[in-house]
Amino acid sequence: MNRVCRLFGIKYPIIQGGMVWCSGWRLASAVSNAGGLGLLGAGSMHPETLQEHIRKCKAATDKPFGVNVPLMYPELDRIMDIIIEEGIKIVFTSAGSPAKWTEKLHQEGIKVAHVVSSTYFAKKCEEAGVDAIVAEGFEAGGHNGREETTTFCLVPAVRRICTVPLIAAGGIVSGDGILAAQALGAEAVQMGTRFALTRESSAHFSFKDRCLQLNEGDTILTLKQLAPTRLIKNEFYKKIEEAERRGASADEIRELLGKGRAKKGIFEGDIFDGELEIGQAASMLRNLQTVDEVMKELIADYRSAAENIQTTL
Protein backbone atom coordinates (compact mmCIF):
# COMPACT_ATOMS: atom_id res chain seq x y z
CA MET A 1 0.00 0.00 0.00
CA ASN A 2 1.06 3.55 -0.66
CA ARG A 3 2.98 4.87 2.37
CA VAL A 4 1.57 8.38 2.08
CA CYS A 5 -2.02 7.09 1.96
CA ARG A 6 -1.35 4.97 5.03
CA LEU A 7 0.40 7.80 6.86
CA PHE A 8 -2.51 10.21 6.48
CA GLY A 9 -5.36 7.70 6.26
CA ILE A 10 -6.44 8.83 2.78
CA LYS A 11 -7.67 6.94 -0.29
CA TYR A 12 -5.71 8.70 -3.06
CA PRO A 13 -2.12 9.99 -2.82
CA ILE A 14 -3.27 13.46 -3.84
CA ILE A 15 -2.70 16.36 -1.46
CA GLN A 16 -4.11 19.84 -1.94
CA GLY A 17 -1.53 22.51 -1.20
CA GLY A 18 -2.35 24.72 1.80
CA MET A 19 -2.14 27.96 -0.18
CA VAL A 20 -2.60 31.48 1.12
CA TRP A 21 -6.01 33.02 0.31
CA CYS A 22 -7.25 29.88 -1.48
CA SER A 23 -7.28 27.09 1.07
CA GLY A 24 -10.18 27.61 3.45
CA TRP A 25 -12.56 25.01 4.87
CA ARG A 26 -14.62 24.71 1.68
CA LEU A 27 -11.63 23.66 -0.42
CA ALA A 28 -9.98 21.46 2.21
CA SER A 29 -13.17 19.59 3.12
CA ALA A 30 -14.08 19.05 -0.55
CA VAL A 31 -10.66 17.53 -1.29
CA SER A 32 -10.81 15.30 1.78
CA ASN A 33 -14.37 14.22 0.99
CA ALA A 34 -13.21 13.26 -2.52
CA GLY A 35 -10.52 10.94 -1.11
CA GLY A 36 -7.50 13.25 -1.18
CA LEU A 37 -5.94 15.22 1.65
CA GLY A 38 -7.26 18.74 2.13
CA LEU A 39 -5.08 21.31 3.88
CA LEU A 40 -6.13 24.61 5.42
CA GLY A 41 -3.69 27.39 4.63
CA ALA A 42 -2.80 29.06 7.94
CA GLY A 43 -0.39 31.40 6.15
CA SER A 44 -3.18 33.85 5.38
CA MET A 45 -5.28 33.43 8.54
CA HIS A 46 -5.30 35.13 11.90
CA PRO A 47 -5.37 32.53 14.70
CA GLU A 48 -9.10 33.00 15.35
CA THR A 49 -9.82 32.69 11.61
CA LEU A 50 -7.91 29.43 11.50
CA GLN A 51 -9.87 28.16 14.49
CA GLU A 52 -13.12 28.96 12.72
CA HIS A 53 -11.97 27.20 9.53
CA ILE A 54 -10.85 24.13 11.45
CA ARG A 55 -14.25 23.88 13.12
CA LYS A 56 -16.15 24.37 9.87
CA CYS A 57 -13.91 21.83 8.12
CA LYS A 58 -14.61 19.27 10.85
CA ALA A 59 -18.33 19.86 10.37
CA ALA A 60 -18.01 19.45 6.59
CA THR A 61 -16.02 16.22 6.49
CA ASP A 62 -15.37 13.18 8.64
CA LYS A 63 -12.26 12.42 6.59
CA PRO A 64 -8.70 13.39 7.61
CA PHE A 65 -7.54 16.92 6.80
CA GLY A 66 -4.57 19.00 7.88
CA VAL A 67 -3.16 22.50 8.22
CA ASN A 68 -0.25 24.10 6.36
CA VAL A 69 1.81 26.37 8.59
CA PRO A 70 4.63 28.60 7.30
CA LEU A 71 7.14 28.60 10.17
CA MET A 72 7.96 32.28 9.62
CA TYR A 73 4.42 33.15 10.75
CA PRO A 74 4.37 36.03 13.27
CA GLU A 75 1.72 34.40 15.53
CA LEU A 76 3.22 30.92 15.19
CA ASP A 77 2.90 29.84 18.85
CA ARG A 78 -0.78 30.77 18.96
CA ILE A 79 -1.41 28.98 15.63
CA MET A 80 0.26 25.83 16.93
CA ASP A 81 -1.71 26.00 20.18
CA ILE A 82 -4.97 26.13 18.23
CA ILE A 83 -3.90 23.22 16.01
CA ILE A 84 -3.16 21.14 19.11
CA GLU A 85 -6.30 22.25 21.00
CA GLU A 86 -8.51 21.46 18.04
CA GLY A 87 -7.06 17.98 17.74
CA ILE A 88 -5.61 18.39 14.23
CA LYS A 89 -3.53 15.29 13.42
CA ILE A 90 -1.74 16.39 10.23
CA VAL A 91 0.50 19.48 9.85
CA PHE A 92 2.47 20.53 6.78
CA THR A 93 5.19 23.02 7.66
CA SER A 94 7.08 25.22 5.22
CA ALA A 95 9.34 28.27 4.98
CA GLY A 96 11.56 27.61 7.98
CA SER A 97 13.38 24.89 9.86
CA PRO A 98 11.34 21.87 10.98
CA ALA A 99 13.86 21.04 13.73
CA LYS A 100 12.07 22.89 16.52
CA TRP A 101 8.47 21.97 15.80
CA THR A 102 8.56 18.39 14.57
CA GLU A 103 9.26 16.87 18.00
CA LYS A 104 6.70 19.03 19.75
CA LEU A 105 4.01 18.16 17.20
CA HIS A 106 4.93 14.47 17.40
CA GLN A 107 4.38 14.58 21.17
CA GLU A 108 0.80 15.59 20.42
CA GLY A 109 0.37 12.67 18.03
CA ILE A 110 0.51 14.91 14.97
CA LYS A 111 2.04 13.71 11.69
CA VAL A 112 4.42 16.27 10.20
CA ALA A 113 5.37 16.86 6.56
CA HIS A 114 7.74 19.65 5.58
CA VAL A 115 8.06 21.39 2.22
CA VAL A 116 11.56 21.80 0.74
CA SER A 117 13.09 23.01 -2.50
CA SER A 118 16.51 21.37 -2.15
CA THR A 119 18.14 18.10 -1.15
CA TYR A 120 20.05 20.04 1.52
CA PHE A 121 16.84 20.86 3.37
CA ALA A 122 15.37 17.45 2.60
CA LYS A 123 18.25 15.90 4.53
CA LYS A 124 17.68 18.34 7.42
CA CYS A 125 14.01 17.32 7.44
CA GLU A 126 14.85 13.67 7.64
CA GLU A 127 17.24 14.38 10.51
CA ALA A 128 14.48 16.34 12.27
CA GLY A 129 12.31 13.21 12.07
CA VAL A 130 9.54 14.45 9.77
CA ASP A 131 7.04 11.84 8.60
CA ALA A 132 7.08 12.96 4.97
CA ILE A 133 8.86 15.42 2.71
CA VAL A 134 7.26 17.58 0.04
CA ALA A 135 9.84 18.33 -2.70
CA GLU A 136 8.60 21.38 -4.58
CA GLY A 137 10.15 22.50 -7.86
CA PHE A 138 10.77 25.86 -9.54
CA GLU A 139 7.53 25.70 -11.54
CA ALA A 140 5.37 25.96 -8.42
CA GLY A 141 3.40 29.12 -7.69
CA GLY A 142 4.17 31.43 -4.78
CA HIS A 143 7.27 31.17 -2.63
CA ASN A 144 10.03 29.10 -4.09
CA GLY A 145 13.66 28.03 -3.69
CA ARG A 146 16.71 30.11 -4.54
CA GLU A 147 18.36 27.21 -6.39
CA GLU A 148 15.58 27.21 -9.04
CA THR A 149 15.70 23.42 -9.17
CA THR A 150 12.82 22.06 -11.23
CA THR A 151 10.51 19.23 -10.20
CA PHE A 152 12.14 16.98 -12.80
CA CYS A 153 15.57 17.51 -11.21
CA LEU A 154 14.57 17.86 -7.54
CA VAL A 155 12.33 14.84 -6.97
CA PRO A 156 14.81 12.12 -8.09
CA ALA A 157 17.64 13.92 -6.27
CA VAL A 158 15.67 13.89 -2.99
CA ARG A 159 14.57 10.29 -3.61
CA ARG A 160 18.20 9.21 -3.84
CA ILE A 161 19.19 10.61 -0.44
CA CYS A 162 16.01 10.25 1.66
CA THR A 163 14.01 7.21 2.67
CA VAL A 164 10.96 8.92 4.20
CA PRO A 165 7.72 9.11 2.19
CA LEU A 166 8.19 11.61 -0.63
CA ILE A 167 5.54 13.93 -2.04
CA ALA A 168 6.26 15.76 -5.33
CA ALA A 169 5.01 19.30 -5.95
CA GLY A 170 5.42 21.94 -8.62
CA GLY A 171 3.99 21.74 -12.14
CA ILE A 172 1.66 18.81 -11.45
CA VAL A 173 -1.86 19.52 -12.69
CA SER A 174 -2.89 16.31 -14.44
CA GLY A 175 -3.00 12.54 -14.28
CA ASP A 176 0.05 12.09 -16.51
CA GLY A 177 1.90 14.47 -14.19
CA ILE A 178 1.05 12.26 -11.21
CA LEU A 179 2.37 9.21 -13.08
CA ALA A 180 5.57 11.09 -14.00
CA ALA A 181 6.05 12.14 -10.36
CA GLN A 182 5.77 8.49 -9.35
CA ALA A 183 8.29 7.56 -12.06
CA LEU A 184 10.72 10.02 -10.45
CA GLY A 185 10.28 8.24 -7.12
CA ALA A 186 7.50 10.21 -5.43
CA GLU A 187 4.77 8.34 -3.59
CA ALA A 188 2.22 11.13 -3.70
CA VAL A 189 1.70 14.59 -5.16
CA GLN A 190 0.81 17.96 -3.71
CA MET A 191 -1.11 20.13 -6.13
CA GLY A 192 -1.61 23.82 -5.50
CA THR A 193 -2.48 25.48 -8.80
CA ARG A 194 -5.04 22.91 -9.88
CA PHE A 195 -7.01 23.25 -6.62
CA ALA A 196 -6.55 27.04 -6.36
CA LEU A 197 -8.56 27.23 -9.57
CA THR A 198 -11.60 25.23 -8.43
CA ARG A 199 -15.01 26.56 -7.41
CA GLU A 200 -14.36 25.69 -3.76
CA SER A 201 -11.12 27.71 -3.59
CA SER A 202 -11.61 30.95 -1.66
CA ALA A 203 -9.62 32.96 -4.22
CA HIS A 204 -11.56 35.77 -5.94
CA PHE A 205 -13.37 34.92 -9.16
CA SER A 206 -11.35 37.55 -11.09
CA PHE A 207 -8.11 35.89 -9.97
CA LYS A 208 -9.30 32.45 -11.06
CA ASP A 209 -10.58 33.85 -14.33
CA ARG A 210 -7.23 35.53 -15.06
CA CYS A 211 -5.31 32.34 -14.20
CA LEU A 212 -7.48 30.22 -16.48
CA GLN A 213 -6.46 32.35 -19.47
CA LEU A 214 -2.70 32.20 -19.02
CA ASN A 215 -0.28 31.17 -21.72
CA GLU A 216 3.22 29.77 -21.35
CA GLY A 217 5.63 32.35 -20.07
CA ASP A 218 2.90 34.41 -18.35
CA THR A 219 4.24 33.63 -14.88
CA ILE A 220 7.75 34.30 -13.65
CA LEU A 221 9.89 33.66 -10.59
CA THR A 222 10.61 37.15 -9.31
CA LEU A 223 11.27 39.16 -6.11
CA LYS A 224 14.55 37.25 -5.92
CA GLN A 225 16.15 39.87 -3.69
CA LEU A 226 13.45 39.25 -1.07
CA ALA A 227 11.93 35.76 -1.22
CA PRO A 228 11.72 34.27 -4.74
CA THR A 229 8.03 34.12 -5.69
CA ARG A 230 6.27 32.86 -8.83
CA LEU A 231 3.47 35.14 -9.95
CA ILE A 232 1.70 36.43 -13.03
CA LYS A 233 3.43 39.14 -15.09
CA ASN A 234 0.70 41.73 -14.50
CA GLU A 235 0.95 45.52 -14.11
CA PHE A 236 2.26 45.20 -10.55
CA TYR A 237 4.98 42.83 -11.73
CA LYS A 238 5.99 45.25 -14.50
CA LYS A 239 6.81 47.83 -11.81
CA ILE A 240 9.02 45.30 -10.06
CA GLU A 241 10.71 44.39 -13.33
CA GLU A 242 11.35 48.03 -14.17
CA ALA A 243 12.80 48.68 -10.72
CA GLU A 244 15.07 45.64 -11.01
CA ARG A 245 16.21 46.69 -14.46
CA ARG A 246 17.45 50.00 -13.11
CA GLY A 247 19.27 48.20 -10.29
CA ALA A 248 16.87 48.87 -7.38
CA SER A 249 17.95 47.71 -3.91
CA ALA A 250 16.14 45.08 -1.86
CA ASP A 251 14.72 47.88 0.32
CA GLU A 252 13.26 49.68 -2.69
CA ILE A 253 11.68 46.45 -3.91
CA ARG A 254 10.31 45.78 -0.42
CA GLU A 255 8.72 49.22 -0.35
CA LEU A 256 7.25 48.75 -3.83
CA LEU A 257 5.79 45.41 -2.73
CA GLY A 258 4.27 46.89 0.41
CA LYS A 259 1.94 44.90 2.64
CA GLY A 260 -1.11 42.84 1.75
CA ARG A 261 -0.31 42.59 -1.95
CA ALA A 262 -1.13 38.86 -2.24
CA LYS A 263 -4.45 39.34 -0.42
CA LYS A 264 -5.25 42.22 -2.77
CA GLY A 265 -4.61 40.08 -5.84
CA ILE A 266 -5.78 36.61 -4.90
CA PHE A 267 -8.55 37.28 -2.37
CA GLU A 268 -9.81 40.71 -3.41
CA GLY A 269 -9.37 40.11 -7.13
CA ASP A 270 -7.30 43.17 -8.04
CA ILE A 271 -5.65 41.58 -11.04
CA PHE A 272 -3.71 44.73 -11.96
CA ASP A 273 -2.16 45.85 -8.67
CA GLY A 274 -2.29 42.61 -6.73
CA GLU A 275 0.34 39.89 -6.39
CA LEU A 276 -1.07 36.99 -8.38
CA GLU A 277 0.72 33.88 -7.15
CA ILE A 278 0.11 30.81 -9.32
CA GLY A 279 2.14 27.95 -10.80
CA GLN A 280 3.59 27.70 -14.30
CA ALA A 281 1.26 24.83 -15.23
CA ALA A 282 -1.83 27.07 -14.91
CA SER A 283 -1.39 27.60 -18.66
CA MET A 284 -2.66 24.03 -19.17
CA LEU A 285 -5.93 24.81 -17.34
CA ARG A 286 -8.94 26.48 -18.95
CA ASN A 287 -12.04 25.45 -16.98
CA LEU A 288 -13.30 26.35 -13.54
CA GLN A 289 -14.25 22.97 -12.14
CA THR A 290 -15.46 21.64 -8.81
CA VAL A 291 -13.06 19.67 -6.63
CA ASP A 292 -15.08 16.55 -7.33
CA GLU A 293 -14.71 17.03 -11.08
CA VAL A 294 -10.98 17.63 -10.68
CA MET A 295 -10.46 14.50 -8.59
CA LYS A 296 -12.43 12.31 -10.99
CA GLU A 297 -10.54 13.72 -13.98
CA LEU A 298 -7.15 13.28 -12.30
CA ILE A 299 -7.86 9.65 -11.52
CA ALA A 300 -9.27 8.86 -14.98
CA ASP A 301 -6.36 10.64 -16.72
CA TYR A 302 -3.86 8.95 -14.45
CA ARG A 303 -5.23 5.51 -15.26
CA SER A 304 -5.25 6.28 -18.96
CA ALA A 305 -1.63 7.53 -18.78
CA ALA A 306 -0.57 4.42 -16.84
CA GLU A 307 -2.15 2.20 -19.50
CA ASN A 308 -0.73 4.11 -22.46
CA ILE A 309 2.81 4.72 -21.22
CA GLN A 310 5.31 3.44 -23.78
CA THR A 311 7.69 1.43 -21.65
CA THR A 312 9.77 0.27 -24.61
CA LEU A 313 13.38 0.18 -23.54
Next chain:
Amino acid sequence: MNRVCRLFGIKYPIIQGGMVWCSGWRLASAVSNAGGLGLLGAGSMHPETLQEHIRKCKAATDKPFGVNVPLMYPELDRIMDIIIEEGIKIVFTSAGSPAKWTEKLHQEGIKVAHVVSSTYFAKKCEEAGVDAIVAEGFEAGGHNGREETTTFCLVPAVRRICTVPLIAAGGIVSGDGILAAQALGAEAVQMGTRFALTRESSAHFSFKDRCLQLNEGDTILTLKQLAPTRLIKNEFYKKIEEAERRGASADEIRELLGKGRAKKGIFEGDIFDGELEIGQAASMLRNLQTVDEVMKELIADYRSAAENIQTTL
Protein backbone atom coordinates in the same frame (compact mmCIF):
# COMPACT_ATOMS: atom_id res chain seq x y z
CA MET B 1 7.07 -0.23 -31.81
CA ASN B 2 8.37 3.12 -30.65
CA ARG B 3 7.84 5.71 -33.41
CA VAL B 4 11.11 7.52 -32.72
CA CYS B 5 13.11 4.28 -32.92
CA ARG B 6 11.42 3.44 -36.21
CA LEU B 7 11.88 6.95 -37.60
CA PHE B 8 15.64 6.98 -37.03
CA GLY B 9 16.32 3.22 -37.24
CA ILE B 10 17.70 2.99 -33.71
CA LYS B 11 17.36 0.39 -30.97
CA TYR B 12 16.76 2.60 -27.91
CA PRO B 13 14.78 5.87 -27.83
CA ILE B 14 17.77 7.72 -26.42
CA ILE B 15 19.24 10.61 -28.39
CA GLN B 16 22.48 12.36 -27.54
CA GLY B 17 22.15 16.13 -27.83
CA GLY B 18 24.31 17.71 -30.55
CA MET B 19 26.06 20.09 -28.17
CA VAL B 20 28.66 22.70 -29.02
CA TRP B 21 32.24 21.67 -28.18
CA CYS B 22 31.18 18.25 -26.85
CA SER B 23 29.60 16.39 -29.74
CA GLY B 24 32.31 15.30 -32.14
CA TRP B 25 32.61 11.99 -34.01
CA ARG B 26 33.90 10.10 -30.96
CA LEU B 27 30.81 10.87 -28.89
CA ALA B 28 28.26 10.52 -31.70
CA SER B 29 29.65 7.21 -32.98
CA ALA B 30 29.87 5.77 -29.46
CA VAL B 31 26.21 6.59 -28.76
CA SER B 32 25.09 5.17 -32.10
CA ASN B 33 27.17 2.04 -31.60
CA ALA B 34 25.52 1.57 -28.19
CA GLY B 35 22.03 1.60 -29.77
CA GLY B 36 21.07 5.26 -29.28
CA LEU B 37 21.21 8.11 -31.76
CA GLY B 38 24.45 10.08 -31.85
CA LEU B 39 24.41 13.65 -33.16
CA LEU B 40 27.36 15.74 -34.32
CA GLY B 41 27.12 19.32 -33.08
CA ALA B 42 27.62 21.57 -36.12
CA GLY B 43 27.10 24.65 -33.95
CA SER B 44 30.77 24.73 -32.97
CA MET B 45 32.30 23.49 -36.23
CA HIS B 46 33.51 25.21 -39.37
CA PRO B 47 32.08 23.51 -42.47
CA GLU B 48 35.32 21.64 -43.23
CA THR B 49 35.54 20.49 -39.58
CA LEU B 50 32.01 19.15 -39.80
CA GLN B 51 32.89 17.30 -43.01
CA GLU B 52 35.88 15.69 -41.30
CA HIS B 53 33.72 14.65 -38.31
CA ILE B 54 31.03 13.19 -40.56
CA ARG B 55 33.62 11.10 -42.39
CA LYS B 56 35.27 9.92 -39.17
CA CYS B 57 31.86 9.11 -37.68
CA LYS B 58 30.95 7.02 -40.74
CA ALA B 59 34.20 5.12 -40.34
CA ALA B 60 33.54 4.54 -36.64
CA THR B 61 29.96 3.25 -36.87
CA ASP B 62 27.67 1.56 -39.35
CA LYS B 63 24.66 2.65 -37.28
CA PRO B 64 22.52 5.74 -38.02
CA PHE B 65 23.77 9.07 -36.72
CA GLY B 66 22.77 12.67 -37.39
CA VAL B 67 23.84 16.29 -37.23
CA ASN B 68 22.47 19.11 -35.06
CA VAL B 69 22.37 22.42 -36.90
CA PRO B 70 21.49 25.74 -35.21
CA LEU B 71 19.64 27.65 -37.94
CA MET B 72 21.25 30.95 -36.89
CA TYR B 73 24.60 29.58 -38.05
CA PRO B 74 26.56 32.07 -40.19
CA GLU B 75 27.72 29.47 -42.75
CA LEU B 76 24.37 27.66 -42.81
CA ASP B 77 24.13 27.07 -46.57
CA ARG B 78 27.59 25.53 -46.72
CA ILE B 79 26.82 23.33 -43.69
CA MET B 80 23.62 22.07 -45.30
CA ASP B 81 25.44 21.39 -48.60
CA ILE B 82 27.97 19.24 -46.78
CA ILE B 83 25.24 17.37 -44.90
CA ILE B 84 23.51 16.60 -48.20
CA GLU B 85 26.74 15.76 -50.06
CA GLU B 86 27.85 13.40 -47.33
CA GLY B 87 24.54 11.57 -47.40
CA ILE B 88 23.49 12.35 -43.82
CA LYS B 89 19.91 11.13 -43.31
CA ILE B 90 19.02 12.71 -39.93
CA VAL B 91 19.17 16.42 -39.07
CA PHE B 92 18.15 18.07 -35.81
CA THR B 93 17.61 21.80 -36.24
CA SER B 94 17.37 24.38 -33.47
CA ALA B 95 17.48 28.11 -32.74
CA GLY B 96 15.45 29.36 -35.71
CA SER B 97 12.41 28.60 -37.83
CA PRO B 98 12.21 25.15 -39.42
CA ALA B 99 9.84 26.43 -42.15
CA LYS B 100 12.52 27.10 -44.75
CA TRP B 101 14.73 24.06 -44.31
CA THR B 102 12.39 21.18 -43.55
CA GLU B 103 11.05 20.86 -47.09
CA LYS B 104 14.48 21.16 -48.68
CA LEU B 105 15.93 18.51 -46.39
CA HIS B 106 12.96 16.24 -47.00
CA GLN B 107 13.61 16.46 -50.73
CA GLU B 108 17.00 14.94 -50.03
CA GLY B 109 15.43 12.11 -48.04
CA ILE B 110 16.56 13.55 -44.72
CA LYS B 111 14.49 13.15 -41.55
CA VAL B 112 14.13 16.42 -39.65
CA ALA B 113 13.59 17.00 -35.93
CA HIS B 114 13.40 20.52 -34.51
CA VAL B 115 14.10 21.64 -30.94
CA VAL B 116 11.53 23.94 -29.27
CA SER B 117 10.94 25.42 -25.84
CA SER B 118 7.26 26.31 -26.24
CA THR B 119 3.99 24.92 -27.58
CA TYR B 120 3.81 27.93 -29.90
CA PHE B 121 6.92 26.82 -31.78
CA ALA B 122 5.93 23.17 -31.50
CA LYS B 123 2.80 23.98 -33.49
CA LYS B 124 4.89 25.90 -36.05
CA CYS B 125 7.12 22.84 -36.39
CA GLU B 126 4.22 20.54 -37.00
CA GLU B 127 2.91 22.95 -39.64
CA ALA B 128 6.36 22.97 -41.26
CA GLY B 129 6.13 19.18 -41.54
CA VAL B 130 8.96 18.14 -39.22
CA ASP B 131 9.26 14.41 -38.51
CA ALA B 132 9.74 14.85 -34.78
CA ILE B 133 9.78 17.57 -32.14
CA VAL B 134 12.26 17.91 -29.29
CA ALA B 135 10.57 19.75 -26.38
CA GLU B 136 13.36 21.12 -24.18
CA GLY B 137 12.70 22.52 -20.71
CA PHE B 138 14.20 25.30 -18.60
CA GLU B 139 16.54 22.91 -16.77
CA ALA B 140 18.55 22.16 -19.94
CA GLY B 141 22.10 23.47 -20.36
CA GLY B 142 23.06 26.11 -22.91
CA HIS B 143 20.56 28.11 -24.94
CA ASN B 144 17.05 28.03 -23.63
CA GLY B 145 13.56 29.51 -24.01
CA ARG B 146 12.41 32.89 -22.76
CA GLU B 147 9.24 31.44 -21.22
CA GLU B 148 11.30 29.40 -18.70
CA THR B 149 8.84 26.52 -19.06
CA THR B 150 10.17 23.42 -17.33
CA THR B 151 10.28 19.93 -18.79
CA PHE B 152 7.48 18.87 -16.44
CA CYS B 153 5.19 21.59 -17.79
CA LEU B 154 6.36 21.71 -21.42
CA VAL B 155 6.26 18.06 -22.47
CA PRO B 156 2.59 17.35 -21.61
CA ALA B 157 1.57 20.74 -23.05
CA VAL B 158 3.23 19.90 -26.39
CA ARG B 159 1.84 16.34 -26.29
CA ARG B 160 -1.70 17.73 -26.03
CA ILE B 161 -1.44 19.86 -29.17
CA CYS B 162 0.93 17.88 -31.44
CA THR B 163 0.64 14.41 -32.91
CA VAL B 164 4.18 14.03 -34.34
CA PRO B 165 6.73 11.91 -32.47
CA LEU B 166 7.80 13.78 -29.33
CA ILE B 167 11.24 13.76 -27.76
CA ALA B 168 11.66 15.21 -24.25
CA ALA B 169 14.81 17.10 -23.25
CA GLY B 170 16.02 19.07 -20.24
CA GLY B 171 16.85 17.59 -16.84
CA ILE B 172 16.89 13.96 -17.98
CA VAL B 173 20.03 12.17 -16.83
CA SER B 174 18.78 8.83 -15.54
CA GLY B 175 16.53 5.85 -16.19
CA ASP B 176 13.76 7.11 -13.92
CA GLY B 177 13.89 10.40 -15.82
CA ILE B 178 13.32 8.53 -19.09
CA LEU B 179 10.32 6.75 -17.57
CA ALA B 180 8.92 10.07 -16.29
CA ALA B 181 9.35 11.64 -19.73
CA GLN B 182 7.35 8.77 -21.20
CA ALA B 183 4.69 9.27 -18.54
CA LEU B 184 4.39 12.88 -19.69
CA GLY B 185 3.77 11.67 -23.24
CA ALA B 186 7.25 11.67 -24.79
CA GLU B 187 8.31 8.76 -26.97
CA ALA B 188 12.04 9.34 -26.63
CA VAL B 189 14.51 11.50 -24.76
CA GLN B 190 17.38 13.75 -25.82
CA MET B 191 20.11 13.94 -23.22
CA GLY B 192 22.82 16.56 -23.39
CA THR B 193 24.39 16.88 -19.96
CA ARG B 194 24.76 13.17 -19.32
CA PHE B 195 26.65 12.64 -22.60
CA ALA B 196 28.65 15.88 -22.36
CA LEU B 197 30.21 14.37 -19.23
CA THR B 198 31.40 11.09 -20.75
CA ARG B 199 34.95 10.12 -21.72
CA GLU B 200 34.05 10.33 -25.43
CA SER B 201 32.78 13.91 -25.21
CA SER B 202 35.25 16.36 -26.73
CA ALA B 203 34.85 18.81 -23.85
CA HIS B 204 38.01 19.58 -21.87
CA PHE B 205 38.75 17.40 -18.87
CA SER B 206 38.72 20.44 -16.55
CA PHE B 207 35.20 21.31 -17.71
CA LYS B 208 33.94 17.77 -17.13
CA ASP B 209 35.68 17.65 -13.76
CA ARG B 210 34.05 20.93 -12.67
CA CYS B 211 30.63 19.76 -13.85
CA LEU B 212 30.91 16.49 -11.97
CA GLN B 213 31.29 18.38 -8.68
CA LEU B 214 28.28 20.67 -8.99
CA ASN B 215 25.63 21.03 -6.34
CA GLU B 216 22.01 22.16 -6.72
CA GLY B 217 21.80 25.81 -7.59
CA ASP B 218 25.30 25.92 -9.12
CA THR B 219 23.91 26.59 -12.61
CA ILE B 220 21.64 29.45 -13.59
CA LEU B 221 19.70 30.66 -16.61
CA THR B 222 21.36 33.99 -17.41
CA LEU B 223 22.24 36.34 -20.30
CA LYS B 224 18.49 36.92 -20.58
CA GLN B 225 18.95 40.23 -22.39
CA LEU B 226 20.80 38.39 -25.19
CA ALA B 227 19.82 34.72 -25.54
CA PRO B 228 18.91 33.00 -22.25
CA THR B 229 21.66 30.48 -21.48
CA ARG B 230 22.13 28.02 -18.62
CA LEU B 231 25.68 27.91 -17.33
CA ILE B 232 27.72 27.42 -14.19
CA LYS B 233 27.96 30.32 -11.74
CA ASN B 234 31.73 30.72 -12.10
CA GLU B 235 33.91 33.84 -12.00
CA PHE B 236 32.83 34.85 -15.51
CA TYR B 237 29.17 34.58 -14.51
CA LYS B 238 29.78 36.71 -11.43
CA LYS B 239 30.86 39.54 -13.73
CA ILE B 240 27.63 39.19 -15.70
CA GLU B 241 25.61 39.12 -12.49
CA GLU B 242 27.33 42.22 -11.16
CA ALA B 243 26.74 44.07 -14.44
CA GLU B 244 23.07 43.08 -14.44
CA ARG B 245 22.68 44.17 -10.82
CA ARG B 246 23.82 47.67 -11.69
CA GLY B 247 21.41 47.76 -14.64
CA ALA B 248 23.83 47.16 -17.55
CA SER B 249 22.42 47.37 -21.09
CA ALA B 250 22.29 44.48 -23.55
CA ASP B 251 25.24 46.04 -25.40
CA GLU B 252 27.35 46.14 -22.25
CA ILE B 253 26.53 42.50 -21.53
CA ARG B 254 27.36 41.57 -25.12
CA GLU B 255 30.73 43.25 -24.81
CA LEU B 256 31.42 41.54 -21.50
CA LEU B 257 30.56 38.19 -23.09
CA GLY B 258 32.78 38.80 -26.11
CA LYS B 259 33.48 36.08 -28.65
CA GLY B 260 34.54 32.49 -28.15
CA ARG B 261 33.60 32.33 -24.47
CA ALA B 262 31.94 28.89 -24.70
CA LYS B 263 34.92 27.44 -26.58
CA LYS B 264 37.23 28.86 -23.93
CA GLY B 265 35.23 27.23 -21.14
CA ILE B 266 34.06 23.93 -22.56
CA PHE B 267 36.76 23.06 -25.10
CA GLU B 268 39.83 24.80 -23.69
CA GLY B 269 38.94 24.14 -20.06
CA ASP B 270 39.18 27.68 -18.68
CA ILE B 271 36.76 27.08 -15.83
CA PHE B 272 37.16 30.61 -14.43
CA ASP B 273 36.79 32.86 -17.48
CA GLY B 274 34.96 30.51 -19.84
CA GLU B 275 31.22 30.09 -20.39
CA LEU B 276 30.45 26.72 -18.84
CA GLU B 277 27.17 25.57 -20.39
CA ILE B 278 25.64 22.56 -18.65
CA GLY B 279 22.21 21.41 -17.46
CA GLN B 280 20.77 21.66 -13.96
CA ALA B 281 20.78 17.89 -13.51
CA ALA B 282 24.58 17.75 -13.67
CA SER B 283 24.40 17.96 -9.87
CA MET B 284 23.17 14.36 -9.87
CA LEU B 285 26.29 13.14 -11.72
CA ARG B 286 29.61 12.37 -10.05
CA ASN B 287 31.49 9.91 -12.26
CA LEU B 288 33.19 10.26 -15.61
CA GLN B 289 31.90 7.21 -17.48
CA THR B 290 32.18 5.87 -21.00
CA VAL B 291 29.17 6.10 -23.30
CA ASP B 292 28.80 2.35 -23.09
CA GLU B 293 28.63 2.47 -19.29
CA VAL B 294 26.10 5.30 -19.46
CA MET B 295 23.83 3.48 -21.91
CA LYS B 296 23.92 0.24 -19.88
CA GLU B 297 23.18 2.13 -16.66
CA LEU B 298 20.32 4.10 -18.24
CA ILE B 299 18.66 0.93 -19.50
CA ALA B 300 19.12 -0.97 -16.24
CA ASP B 301 17.87 1.98 -14.15
CA TYR B 302 14.96 2.52 -16.51
CA ARG B 303 13.88 -1.11 -16.20
CA SER B 304 14.19 -0.98 -12.45
CA ALA B 305 12.14 2.25 -12.31
CA ALA B 306 9.47 0.75 -14.58
CA GLU B 307 9.22 -2.29 -12.29
CA ASN B 308 9.14 -0.31 -9.06
CA ILE B 309 6.83 2.51 -10.05
CA GLN B 310 3.94 2.75 -7.58
CA THR B 311 0.93 2.96 -9.82
CA THR B 312 -1.53 2.96 -6.93
CA LEU B 313 -4.36 5.26 -7.81
